[in-house]
Amino acid sequence: MKSKLSTAFLCLALAVMVACKSKPSDTQIQAKVTEQLSSMPEVTADVKEGVVTLAGNVPDESARAAAESAVAGVDGVKSITNNIMVTPPAPPAAPAPDAAMVNPEDQALRTGVADITKDFPGVDVKVEAGVITVTGELSAAKWKTLKKALDGLHPKKVDASGLKVK
16 A cells, blocks of 8 residues: 555656646747747747737748747747738839930931931930930031021920030
């Protein structure tokens, strides 16, 4: 009988010791959770009474799930509140529109100007917003001919302030 009583007492003592095992504190859980999330600096965690609250922004749903599963394996975590936001990457910037594409009227003017100015070497002509800008050097007679031809295209204005007339 003594051996049965001793065995029963020993089993009871062992059961009490296992049941009295202390649970990890929130500070200990916080340290372990922070260690698990060290590869995800955009995610933060807060622990209160064993409940872990995750917060932050990640680029996709898989990163959000990975953070939650990394924390789920930590000893002492009772539950997880996942407040992580999935923020998709910003769309790529739109390409700068080509100057010719901005104003179709300018494109028609550019074509006409290119046809006219091919016979006038030493002159540089630019078209922007319906205004033709002429620069370079030209004789007075050739300038008069060029001016008439450019006016025939009906621009808003012909600016020859950069032209040197001989």
